[in-house]
Amino acid sequence: MQSFQNRTVHRTVLNNGMVVLLVENPAADIIASRIFVRAGSRCEPRHQAGLAHLLAAVLTKGTSRLSSLEIAEQVESVGASLGADATPDYFLLSLKTVSSDFAQMLDLAGQLLRAPTFPEAEVELEQCLTLQGIRSQQEQPFAIAFEQLRQAMYPDHPYAFSSLGTEATVSQLTCDDLHHYHQTYFRPDNVVISLAGRIAPEYALELISEVFGDWQAPATPLPALVLPVPNPKPQQIVTPLQTQQSIVMLGYLAPSVRCAETTEAPENSSEPLNFPTTKAVSADYAALKLLNTYLGNGLSSRLFVELREKRGLAYEVSALYPTRLDTSQFAVYMGTAPDNTATALAGLRTEVERLCNVVLSDEELQAAKNKLLGQYALGKQTNAQLAQVFGWYETLGLGIEFDSSFTAAISAVTAPVAQQAACRYFSEPFISLVGPAAAVTQVPVVALS
Known part of the structure; x- marks a missing residue:
């Protein structure tokens, strides 16, 4: 537990390696959570650029217990918000809800993190939408300029590409690719859960333990990720x-x-x-x-x-x-x-x-x-x-x-x-x-x- 600028941050590491952070803030009856996975687009092979973004787009489209419609209904029925995103350096699942509904939303987030199904129809739809987004970027002067600047500066590094990927790479991604990425990086010892809102630290840990406590890290270590240090000649x-x-x-x-x-x-x-x-x-x-x-x-x-x-x-x-x-x-x-x-x-x-x-x-x-x-x-x-x-x-x-x-x-x-x-x-x-x-x-x- 540490205090910063009059805020106490409670930090706990669960037995499975998951890190839990909590800032108790009773000012409003709202709890916000950010669940980080140490992955992102920097963990994508070059020929699979856009994989993390596609996974974020379909993560909320089905679990082993819930369909896409049932997930949406659960979120909307309590006026909560829930979404996923992928950045170069991490993957993120975000949720926000009133305090009384937090336990329900946390359970849903746990299902999404641990048992997504990546339905083939949903994957194909999101691929089409992503390809449209890439083509749209190709018509925007700023996006074109920034893309070619990144590719010149990072010739052999994942930072070279937009998080969307390229038409060539995204069109080749499969459900198996999504499952492999998920099974590799979505594990409790690679996850950080950060909460802020009207909730006591003890109760928050109790809820998180109920949802994630039986999630065990595999015996195999995370793959070593050794990326090149960019050093191209300016052009x-x-x-x-x-x-x-x-x-x-x-x-x-x-x-x-x-x-x-x-x-x-x-x-x-x-x-x-x-x-x-x-x-x-x-x-x-x-x-x-x-x-x-x-x-x-x-x-x-x-x-x-x-x-x-x-x-x-x-x-x-x-x-x-x-x-x-x-x-x-x-x-x-x-x-x-x-x-x-x-x-x-x-x-x-x-x-x-x-x-x-x-x-x-x-x-x-x-x-x-x-x-x-x-x-x-x-x-x-x-x-x-x-x-x-x-x-x-x-x-x-x-x-x-x-x-x-x-x-x-x-x-x-x-x-x-x-x-x-x-x-x-x-x-x-x-x-x-x-x-x-x-x-x-x-x-x-x-x-x-």
Whole structure:
């Protein structure tokens, strides 16, 4: 049991290895639960990209005891919400209900996790819907630009693809593939259950033990997942597309949230093999999170003010630096008029490289800290947010204490430290351009330093 920002987080590990987290919050008669499986698309073979997403789409479509219609009726009859999702680094089953119905919904979640049937008709339907989604992405300039940027940056890594997968891979997936993935990764010692709401810790553990206590982990260990550390040569990729604007993206390989790149557990470790074992956080993670906020977070960000407000170059402009278990990416992007494509590219690169050449002022640094920490605090107000945040930390191996260590790390970043991080990662960009042929094909290949 640990306390963070006036919230007590109860942590328990069941005999079968399942981790249970609980934040008791009696303010509202609602319980939110997030059930994480340490899997996601990073555990997919390359030729099965989209497998985790498809599994999420059909997980709620049938169990050994319930049909898809019966599952939907159970959820809707009590006004609850229940859904599944797959991200690059984990699989997630989410539910929210009033306190009096939580036991019923938890039992349903247990059936879905432990005994899904993946009806063939439902799988075929979701495959068709996923293929439609992929084709829709292929018509969206931003999606195309981001896809080709990822594939250039992660040539041999699962992060290269959208979570939907590709037409070629999704069309070949079978019910047997779903069952194999489920049997491999859906096991109690690979699951984190995070709860927040009006429920006593003792009662919550009693309910969870009733639903999951007899679920035993197989004797076989989780498969070792050793993924390559991306190290491709930066390049400029161009896709002509008849559209009203050009999309300009710069990408830089950036550190994961964890220090260790390897995900292989040492001999005799009790940790799953596809899961990092050290809680050490990358030294540059906090600095880059802060620079991401400074550059591209909101209407007061550097990119918005300089490139949109002052120069009128951007329809939209922003930056992103996702938290990842493996090597992440720091990206800046802009939507601009086709005639401004080359100017926009130069402007984006100038603003990123400025971080290496100019030390942030005390005022700029503090404003970025205030914005980042304020948004971080506001992201932990509801039961659903609390269940998500603490479960996510546990699933990534950061520990619930990361809630405090992250804010301390952000507060400790100095302007020289931020500049040093920028110089380490922002020297050679991957460049992705999508737009009218006359605009994007005429942009000279930028000389990479």
